[in-house]
Amino acid sequence: MTWIEKLTGSLEQKRRYKQDRRRMEALPAPYGAAAMAMHRYFMYYGGLTDGDTLLTMMGDLADLWERAAADGTPVRDIVGSDPVEFAETFAESYTGTRWIDKERARLIRAMDEAAGGEPS
Known part of the structure; x- marks a missing residue:
């Protein structure tokens, strides 16, 4: 790892992420719009902190x-009637450390420190 990668993160991961994003942006309508909508949702919902897992998911x-575009599969045949449920199920199938895991651990530590020697 170069010194710049230590500051900015893996250049290879950034390259792969941009490549996958370009693949989604290049899809014909309506698939590109559906892919980018899910991508945007994952940036808010997914919360993955592990770059390799995020890259695999993307x-x-x-x-x-x-x-789906190659087969001509309708968007609703992919996501069903509840696109939020589909997207969240898709994201949850990827293991890895999520931002909320770090915050949960931080909260537990803070409560342990605040409680000091109090019985649980």
């Missing part, structure tokens, strides 16, 4: 919509 998302 690559799989691009694969999903490329395959």
Whole structure:
């Protein structure tokens, strides 16, 4: 790892992320719009802090919509009647450390420190 990567993160991960994003942006309508809508949702919902897991998820998302476009599968046949449930189920299938995991651990530590020697 170079000194710049220590400051900014892995350049290879950034390259892969941009490549997958371009794949989604290049999809024909309505698949590109659906893929980018899910991508945006994942940036808020997913909360993954592990770059490799996030890259795997984004690559799989691009694969999903490329395959749907190639097959002509209707968007609703992919996401069903509840796109939020579909997106969250999709995201939850990827393991990794999420931002909320770090905050949960921080809260537990803070409560342990605040309680000091109090019985649980």
